[in-house]
Amino acid sequence: MSVHIAAKKGEIAKIVLQPGDPLRAKYIADHFLEEVKLVSQTRNIYYFTGKYKGKEISVGASGMGIPSIGIYSYELFTEFDVDTIIRIGTCGAYTSDLKLFDLLNVEFSASESTYAKFAWGIEGDLISHQGTAFGQINETAKGMDLDIKPTHIHTSDIFYRKEEGLPALAAKYNCSAVEMEAFALFANAQHLGKNAATILTVSDIIPTREQISADQREKALKPMIELALETALKF
Ligand SMILES: O=P(O)(O)O[C@H]1O[C@H](CO)[C@@H](O)[C@H]1O
Numbered sequence: 001m002s003v004h005i006a007a008k009k010g011e012i013a014k015i016v017l018q019p020g021d022p023l024r025a026k027y028i029a030d031h032f033l034e035e036v037k038l039v040s041q042t043r044n045i046y047y048f049t050g051k052y053k054g055k056e057i058s059v060g061a062s063g064m065g066i067p068s069i070g071i072y073s074y075e076l077f078t079e080f081d082v083d084t085i086i087r088i089g090t091c092g093a094y095t096s097d098l099k100l101f102d103l104l105n106v107e108f109s110a111s112e113s114t115y116a117k118f119a120w121g122i123e124g125d126l127i128s129h130q131g132t133a134f135g136q137i138n139e140t141a142k143g144m145d146l147d148i149k150p151t152h153i154h155t156s157d158i159f160y161r162k163e164e165g166l167p168a169l170a171a172k173y174n175c176s177a178v179e180m181e182a183f184a185l186f187a188n189a190q191h192l193g194k195n196a197a198t199i200l201t202v203s204d205i206i207p208t209r210e211q212i213s214a215d216q217r218e219k220a221l222k223p224m225i226e227l228a229l230e231t232a233l234k235f
């Protein structure tokens with residue numbers, strides 16, 4: 001049991017799939033896992049542990065933003081001995097070259113956030129995925145005939161902003177999409193020597209204002225969910 005996760009030691013698997021949305025975690029547990037147990041619901045941030053094709057997997061939410069995933073991923077790695085976290089999130093595309101429901105595998109995250117510097121003394125505004133999960137996702141996607149793009153993304157603290165143009169940091173690192181958590185997940189994993197990857201589904205095309213619905217953000221992300229589950233079998 002940690003400050004924010006009520007599970008007992010041993011109730012969380014070595015690999016955790018982590019959406020931002022607690023109801024997406026519940027949807028995955030309800031539709032894809034067997035022998036499921038709800039192991040934490042502190043603050044309504046659900047964590048479930050169950051079996052996928054016989055393999056023990058946990059799925060639980062990070063909440064939204066760097067501070068929130070900073071807390072949950074740190075407690076998972078340090079208090080529950082989790083080895084690998086695969087974030088499964090949604091993102092906004094900065095370019096209309098990307099389409100709704102495209103899948104991205106995050107190679108690097110760029111951020112204006114001071115989280116990595118002040119938490120761990122990690123300097124710089126760009127952090128890589130950590131460990132082998134990124135490569136396993138690409139391999140697994142090939143085997144499933146799924147198109148996934150290795151991508152640089154922007155992890156921002158901002159969802160709504162005055163200026164609609166490409167933020168300077170996103171331009172600097174050629175980021176084609178934006179979300180709000182990967183940078184802190186990668187920073188925690190780098191500091192602790194753990195595996196961390198992020199798969200994103202494009203939910204918004206920022207230049208054209210196309211977007212998927214709130215219900216689709218919870219339930220229509222099946223290719224990303226199946227890709228993460230199939231990848232988890234390899235750990
Ligand atoms: O769909 P999730 O995983 O929550 O990810 C994205 O969606 C939220 C914003 O709507 C932020 O958390 C952002 O990173």
Ligand SMILES: O=c1cc[nH]c(=O)[nH]1
Pocket residue numbers: 090091092093159178179180203204206
């Ligand atoms: O952070 C995010 C997530 C989805 N869509 C956005 O525009 N931003």
